[in-house]
Amino acid sequence: MAAEALNAAVQNGSIEEVKQLLDEGVEINSKVVTGGWTALHCAVQNKKEEIVHLLLDRGADPHVRKNNGATPFIVAGIVGSVELLELFLSKGSDINEHDINGFTAFMEASCYGKEDALRFLYSCGADVNLRRAVDEEKRALKKGGATALMDAARNGHIVIVKTLVEEMNADMHICDNQERNALVHALSVTEDKNWDRDKEAIALFLLKHGIAVNKRDEYGKTALILASERQSQDLVKAILEKDEVDVNATDSNHKTALCVAVENKNHAIARILCEHGARTDIKNQNLIASARKLYDYKMVELLQHFGAVAVSRQPQKQWTLPSKRWQSKLQQLQQNCADIGKLQICKINYFRIQGTSQGGVYLGFFDGEAVAVKIFRTGTENAEREKTCLEKCRASNHLVKFYGWEEKKACLYLCLTLCEQNLEEYLRVKENATMKSKDILEGVFQAVQELHGFGFGHQDLHPRNILIDVTGKVFLADFDKCRKLIDDETDLIISEDVKALERLVIYVAMEGKSCFEDLPTECPEDVTDYEEIEDLRASLSSFDESIPVSEQLGCLMHHPYFWSKQMKYRFLRDIGNESDIKTRNPDSGLVKALNCDKNPFPDWTVVIDKEVLASMEDPFSERDKKKKNRVKKPYENYVTDLLKLIRNLAEHFKEKKPEVQEIIKKPEDYFLNLFPDLPIYVYQKLRNTEYKKYFPHVQNDSL
Numbered sequence: 001m002a003a004e005a006l007n008a009a010v011q012n013g014s015i016e017e018v019k020q021l022l023d024e025g026v027e028i029n030s031k032v033v034t035g036g037w038t039a040l041h042c043a044v045q046n047k048k049e050e051i052v053h054l055l056l057d058r059g060a061d062p063h064v065r066k067n068n069g070a071t072p073f074i075v076a077g078i079v080g081s082v083e084l085l086e087l088f089l090s091k092g093s094d095i096n097e098h099d100i101n102g103f104t105a106f107m108e109a110s111c112y113g114k115e116d117a118l119r120f121l122y123s124c125g126a127d128v129n130l131r132r133a134v135d136e137e138k139r140a141l142k143k144g145g146a147t148a149l150m151d152a153a154r155n156g157h158i159v160i161v162k163t164l165v166e167e168m169n170a171d172m173h174i175c176d177n178q179e180r181n182a183l184v185h186a187l188s189v190t191e192d193k194n195w196d197r198d199k200e201a202i203a204l205f206l207l208k209h210g211i212a213v214n215k216r217d218e219y220g221k222t223a224l225i226l227a228s229e230r231q232s233q234d235l236v237k238a239i240l241e242k243d244e245v246d247v248n249a250t251d252s253n254h255k256t257a258l259c260v261a262v263e264n265k266n267h268a269i270a271r272i273l274c275e276h277g278a279r280t281d282i283k284n285q286n287l288i289a290s291a292r293k294l295y296d297y298k299m300v301e302l303l304q305h306f307g308a309v310a311v312s313r314q315p316q317k318q319w320t321l322p323s324k325r326w327q328s329k330l331q332q333l334q335q336n337c338a339d340i341g342k343l344q345i346c347k348i349n350y351f352r353i354q355g356t357s358q359g360g361v362y363l364g365f366f367d368g369e370a371v372a373v374k375i376f377r378t379g380t381e382n383a384e385r386e387k388t389c390l391e392k393c394r395a396s397n398h399l400v401k402f403y404g405w406e407e408k409k410a411c412l413y414l415c416l417t418l419c420e421q422n423l424e425e426y427l428r429v430k431e432n433a434t435m436k437s438k439d440i441l442e443g444v445f446q447a448v449q450e451l452h453g454f455g456f457g458h459q460d461l462h463p464r465n466i467l468i469d470v471t472g473k474v475f476l477a478d479f480d481k482c483r484k485l486i487d488d489e490t491d492l493i494i495s496e497d498v499k500a501l502e503r504l505v506i507y508v509a510m511e512g513k514s515c516f517e518d519l520p521t522e523c524p525e526d527v528t529d530y531e532e533i534e535d536l537r538a539s540l541s542s543f544d545e546s547i548p549v550s551e552q553l554g555c556l557m558h559h560p561y562f563w564s565k566q567m568k569y570r571f572l573r574d575i576g577n578e579s580d581i582k583t584r585n586p587d588s589g590l591v592k593a594l595n596c597d598k599n600p601f602p603d604w605t606v607v608i609d610k611e612v613l614a615s616m617e618d619p620f621s622e623r624d625k626k627k628k629n630r631v632k633k634p635y636e637n638y639v640t641d642l643l644k645l646i647r648n649l650a651e652h653f654k655e656k657k658p659e660v661q662e663i664i665k666k667p668e669d670y671f672l673n674l675f676p677d678l679p680i681y682v683y684q685k686l687r688n689t690e691y692k693k694y695f696p697h698v699q700n701d702s703l
Helices: 002-011 015-023 039-045 049-057 072-079 082-090 105-111 115-123 136-140 148-154 158-167 182-186 197-208 223-229 233-240 257-263 267-275 287-293 297-305 327-334 381-392 423-428 437-453 490-509 530-541 549-556 565-576 589-595 610-617 639-655 658-664 667-674 678-686 690-694
Strands: 338-340 343-345 352-354 361-366 369-377 402-408 411-416 466-468 474-476
Touching: 002 015, 002 039, 015 049, 039 049, 039 072, 049 082, 072 082, 072 105, 072 115, 082 115, 105 115, 105 148, 115 158, 148 158, 148 182, 148 197, 158 197, 182 197, 182 223, 197 233, 223 233, 223 257, 233 267, 257 267, 257 287, 267 297, 287 297, 327 361, 343 411, 361 411, 369 381, 381 402, 381 411, 423 466, 437 466, 437 474, 437 490, 437 549, 490 530, 490 549, 530 549, 530 678, 565 639, 565 667, 565 678, 565 690, 589 639, 589 678, 610 639, 610 658, 639 658, 639 667, 639 678, 658 667, 667 678, 678 690
Parallel strands: none
Antiparallel strands: 338 343, 343 361, 352 361, 361 369, 369 411, 402 411, 466 474
16 A cells, blocks of 8 residues: 555645655555556656655656556656656657657657647657557557557547648558558547547648548548548538549448448438438448438439439348358448359458468358458469469368469469468367367377378468368468478478478477477476477387388377377376286386386375275285185385286276275276376387387388
């Protein structure tokens, strides 16, 4: 509560109380729980310059950050205090320092309309065109990238906008991470800033200075559609004067600017749009019916004058929608798609799944199926690689299905399996990540092996290229960097894929908690199934020279990490059933192999329940009285004795007393819960011996 008391004193402007609290030992840089505000932040926010100086003199950190990363310097930009900005610059603040959302002091001054602060920061070298810097997760959500000009435009600060453009050479061509420019921001409506004359003036000013009019907002609305929504005749006219405007462009709700004008009963704008070529017969739009529903018969006459006719509603085609994540957007796409052969698509950001270096990936329909549409420039090397690979691998089970392709205006459209998420997204959303790591990796291994079987190496294995569909099935995608397996290069290409799997193993085992590019070289010891994961990783890193490269991956798919619990238990039983283990033969190579190193289970006889161990040390007491008097050798803390006990219990479990059976319940669960690393230990000791015959699902003699 000390931080709260100090901040309250600052807010009240009580410098004596601030001094008293500091003298009593209150930590000057302590933060309140909510927001992480320090006393210095509060003093700057309230423009208490005398207290700011006091705090700095008493040792306050001038660079301390709130929970959102804002420094006192950035807060000074919000309140517009030139004196405080100058003070913190003298204390070493970086003119372009930013919080976790990318806001700099210059951006904040622009956002809040603080002209004096803006001019001062500009004179000190603030980057006028700096785009909002955000982390990878926010970029994936299309956040960030905005500039000070966009902030001023969105918040209706006409003076700031003019200053930025005319005096500070702000670049109007920059777009944020949702591809919105300053004009789109000016035409937007926010919770705290409705549409007004200032924002209209800003939009007209930007248009006069040549800003692009073909950008869209997050809902696919063009500047023309937004101007029609705002019911600004001047803006509609100014936008239509630009040659690049598509008057019939639609948004994500399949509405044109004319449709909006009809809904708003704005006859003047509707007439302007029609005079500039707005179609009255757009697919899936019945403008006459919309106007009649509003009892706007003047609009009906206007539309009929420009060729509109009443049409009967046709039954909609029912598409297959194999998705939960994309279902809503697919339903909207049904009403808003353009035909390219068998493909129906709408190339606006609202329907985009992800960006690429060429044309992006969009939702679409191909011959009645919902698909992901990957777009390339026709004739590029990457396009040809992906198309060739997909066509050769049509019969695959673990690669994305190739539905077909279309081509139009130098663009190649490849139609593929529509999945819910890539692996990176899947692991990021913890509550959705219900699949076990070994199931994910098993799917990835199968996909890579299948791709090799079709004669290609992937060469770009990354969590973003591994997809998961609505049923939880894993698919491999993105083959634009793949290479054909040519005789003299086959081993090298396969080796690169296999070694890339090493990083994926660590990434999945860590459940995506570390960025794929910053993974440790070895598996951290705190991950589940560490011993098995690390052995699998090491096997991928260093090949068994006795096995051909082309067979390495197939062999590793039979690694213990992928064995079921029943397989592991059967494996331990089978080894324990070997005669040398049952007779405790000290000269046996098998016994020596398993007991040769430092015993990893030195106290297993203590770990196991006393009742279970006692029942196994005298297994014949009830069944065979003749053997009751023979000398019995107790189980010792050797791995081989543990295996012997596992085998014996499996053979005699049904003969045990009910209380012992109740303790054990299921033998496979009992032993593998107590000794989870036993299967991998035995596997490691025997993989280069004749006893590998007991390994589950070993189909290759060279294993």
